[in-house]
Amino acid sequence: MLKVDPDDFLPTLNKTAQRYFKQVQKEVNYCPTCQPYDGGEYIWILGEETTLEEIFDELDVPERFRGDIANHITCDNCGASNFERYDVDVVGKEDHFDLETQEKSILAERKYGRKIDELQSHLDKYPSLALTTALGRKIYKEILRGNTFFVYKWKMVSREDSFLL
Numbered sequence: 001m002l003k004v005d006p007d008d009f010l011p012t013l014n015k016t017a018q019r020y021f022k023q024v025q026k027e028v029n030y031c032p033t034c035q036p037y038d039g040g041e042y043i044w045i046l047g048e049e050t051t052l053e054e055i056f057d058e059l060d061v062p063e064r065f066r067g068d069i070a071n072h073i074t075c076d077n078c079g080a081s082n083f084e085r086y087d088v089d090v091v092g093k094e095d096h097f098d099l100e101t102q103e104k105s106i107l108a109e110r111k112y113g114r115k116i117d118e119l120q121s122h123l124d125k126y127p128s129l130a131l132t133t134a135l136g137r138k139i140y141k142e143i144l145r146g147n148t149f150f151v152y153k154w155k156m157v158s159r160e161d162s163f164l165l
């Protein structure tokens with residue numbers, strides 16, 4: 001049996017190209033495969049949508065290395081590969097909004113951690129009775145204020161029917 005290692009088909013990167021490759025790879029946190037799908041179309045949620053070409057430009061990657069480097073890239077989140085310089089080049093960078101959200105959630109965890117746990121176990125028992133708790137009502141107010149992004153994230157991590165309007 002002939003064993004085929006997919007890496008055998010990848011172009012070789014010289015030392016300089018390797019250095020650029022590492023920098024570019026660090027920026028590729030997500031890809032279209034990572035995104036949730038809705039009827040065949042993906043909805044971009046994870047990371048900031050960009051292209052390899054834009055990352056190459058930001059990092060001043062020399063023209064001659066770009067095609068080969070693209071072939072070596074794998075998605076940090078899901079491991080997808082087979083990127084191509086012009087055709088299959090949409091990727092997601094860690095976005096500032098996510099970083100801010102992470103920082104905020106650490107603060108929120110400190111401030112509300114216990115209450116969120118309580119709300120969570122309340123919802124486990126009574127999935128549609130979020131509004132009978134103080135924190136539930138607070139979140140509901142955010143929804144009424146039109147904080148839709150918040151609502152979207154919330155729906156992804158909790159039960160859809162907790163805040164039936």
Ligand SMILES: [Zn+2]
Binds near residue numbers: 031
């Ligand atoms: Zn991915």
